[in-house]
Amino acid sequence: MAAENMRGAKGRSFWTHVVLISLSLFALAPFAWMVLASLKPLSEVESVNPVPTEWRWDNYAKVFEQVPFARYYFNSVFVAAWVTVLVVLTSAMAGYAFARLRWPGRDLLFRAYLGTMMIPGLVTMIPNYSLMVNMKLLDSFQGLVIPAAFSAFGTFMLRQFMMSVHPALDEAAEIDGARPWQIFWDIVMPLCKPGLATLAIFTFMGSYGSFFWPLIMVKSEHLRTLPIGMLFFDTVYGRQTNLLMAASVMNVIPLVALFVAGQKFFVRGILLGGVKG
């Protein structure tokens, strides 16, 4: 009886592996095709054989020759870094105000924040664009960063996180006469590091991949972020599938690296209610 069970369990685990491996292959196959195609000469992109007969490593260099790809990288990272820092900071402060401070009107305002989380971004996009036009921020880094620097979701997430941190500590500090700013910086923020890191990684990846807002805001070539640069590359040089794939590989690599490095925070973020992915 027991032996039979054991064998059953073993067989099951074998099949589990088979299914998981095929699922993984399904997930990875397009990437494999992408990498291989990025190393082919153009004439071979259409061939049935996925492996290049001639490995063209210089395809990657050619991407940099045809479009200012380094500039796109810089812009994406630059914008994402600013957005991330500002979002984390403003959300942490607001989260602290909602989670740890008591003041009249707090719960009402918090409900307003919560309510707006359901509003599709498209609704606010149109007036925001017009606002940018009127503030003459069209086609500028400020126009890319500022509207993205405030997040109701981030506020919500950090509030939940701060609620879960034991309040006894800052109550004790308060009795010792510490000011709210001291409590915020010296007690609450250090305790919330994992939450901050989670929000940071989500915000960074979100901004790095953000497409709609830069698409309508950016006019000059030297302000293009990676997704916009990719779109431009596709429209203008779209027939050079091999170079396009090389660019895609370079676009995806930082995301993969960031994900593998920060997986712990990533998983936590999703469990905290992150909707992305």
Place this chain on the structure above:
Amino acid sequence: MRTFFSATFAVLLLLCVVAWKIQPPPPGGSRTTLTWSTDNNPTRQEQVALFNKLNPDLYLMIDPNNTDQQKVIVQAIGGVGPDVFDTFGQASLEAYVRAGVAWDITEAMTEAGIEIPKIIWPVAVPSCVYKERYYGFPCNVNANAMWFNKDIFDKAGVPYPKPGWSWDDLIRIAKQLTVKGRDGKIQQFGLYFGWTNWGDRNDLLYQFGARIFNDDGTRCEIGSPEAIEAMQLSQDLMYKHRVTPSPIDEAALSTQGGWGSGGITYLMGGRVAMAYGGRWWLNLIRKEKPDLNLGVVEMPYAKVPSLAGGARCALVNRNSPKREAALRFIKYLASPEYNQLLNDQADALAPVMASAYTERFLHNPEWPKEDYNEVWREVVRKARPDELSPFLRGGEMSAISTQFDLIKSNLKAPAAALRDAERAGNDRILRNARLRPALNKLYLELTGSKP
């Protein structure tokens, strides 16, 4: 924590400095920089270079990525608009004028002795003159004719098409020159016809005597028997005679790599024997395939010898602080230097009519094989501007063009599609005339009745 955030901010500020440092410097140095929103290509670069040579205190540069009409307007309002931008016909000129973005240059031009409507090709006038006020000057003027690859004809032993040929002739020839590969897929098509191109489509409609709108644009007339006949022909070319690539065929054709798009690529690559296009195709052909033996003949005309032509005109941004300098570019477009350069480059035809009535235009010694320039002159002379309705905006034409797409994909018979297109067009016209106060007034003026 505080230190961490302060350090991060320090790094970010450093990055700002970097971002500021790696900003491309103004390319003209100390010269006044002008931006021209237009499509970029090697000929445009030469045109700009000549301007910059003739005007040592100015530096003109091209912005190829923001040529959309609405984009130009919004950017001009947002203070980041170009100094000079292009318009393609009456509708877009009207939009720019109404948005307050186009600068009225009538006085300046008259003072300089440039009577725009008298010296440019008639087909270009509606693109730069609105209600008898001048707003710009054409950069070039285009009308299409049939390119044919003499080598393919010679190899198949088919005589070249001659002026005055008929559609039956064309279909017969195209069938002879359509070649299937061993796998049954068509390797070489007899004819390429630019279906996605609004202008090419209109050429076909016009020569069948069809109209898109009535004279004052208060009614859409695309459902007429003439239009149906024209569109039936175009559908048949793709699906019945199989001499013209359908959208699916094109997806297979267009993967062949290389630069450029559609008809030119197929013609240069020997994938089509005949292709309907403009003189500007030479831009690419001269560079990429100078050995190709090509001929040009007017398209067969079904009923009326009529076709659509277009002009690209440059306008000055009224909100630009550099508009006086930009005005010098407009004058440059009227100059003999520019017109000769343009005709030499074969970037379609130069705007000033007289420039095409020269020996140098007809037989440029540098390009002795191009013995067909008279054909280009003739088609531009015959061409008439696109029909438009003041009651429809650019985007609203989609109500009509959707139906064309259905015909093109063989999803709908032309008769039904055009009937629906006409109804959709008229619905839009009436609705706009009802809803928009300015159009309401115009409708009343034109028809004497309320919409």
Place this chain on the structure above:
Amino acid sequence: MKKLNPKERRNLMIGLSFLLPNLVGFLLFTLGPVAFSFGASFTNWDLTGIEPLQYIGIDNFANMFSDSQFWLYFVNTLYFLIGLPLAIFGSLGAALLLHQKVKGQVVYRTLLYLPSVTSGVAVMILWKALYNPDWGAVNQILESVARAFGHPEFRGPSWLLSTQNALALGVEKVGVVPNQWGIGAREALIFMGLWGAIGGGNTLLYLAALGNVPQELTEAAEMDGASRFRIFRNVTWPQLAPTTFFIIVMGFIGGLQGGFEQARVMTLGGPAGTTTTLAYYIYNKAFVEYQMGYACAVSLVLFGLIFAVTLVNWKFGNKEVSY
């Protein structure tokens, strides 16, 4: 309004001082715009200023509802929701597999998650190439499989170029047109979405939820000799209900406002408008034609739709959860 005593005032000042940066952004870029959108949808607001600004009542809404294009795009938007149940079952399956304490669980989890972490323009450009009817990898695989089974004449679908679809919806009017039955652009996008979703966030949520199912429950059922399927059906699945509910709500919210990137990058909304969703429609109206008033009206309708669906889900879902 009740007068605040000095302590309350002080507390309010402290609270606001922390909240201020966020609140300014919130009012300026979220709450203000929503109110503005609402007002603008009753005007002919046109950012280009070609038309003078005017209050036009409910005309935008009347036009929208009488416009057959709007309804087609509305149906397209709903069509893409077909992917949602498939994605849910897929991620549940993946989570169940990962939950068996197999060796290398973390590795599998990472690999399966990659498609969803890389979603975006680059990956869409990749899929556009994969779907090329002539030489794309998808059709090459299909055709070589067909060859292996003795059908060398088989040709794969035209994917992104085809208007055909599994429900045989026509391209012009909302309705069924038999010759439209087949596989086309919409299926291509749904399949791509599944690829991106199956190992993604939903799997992680399910995995966490599975970890929270009390072991005593399943063990007790096992003792009773219940089959694995019955244990899942009667013990595990009900325990997962809150997670499923959350995923459905989020899926609807995301799905209804989705489809923009795919349309902009891969199909430009075509062929014949079959992949134009409401989001892409709004983009075109607002940022290509700059008919802001009309676009605001469409976006509000989308908002209303999302709101309604969420309410229904909530009502229906709460029953599910509480048993």
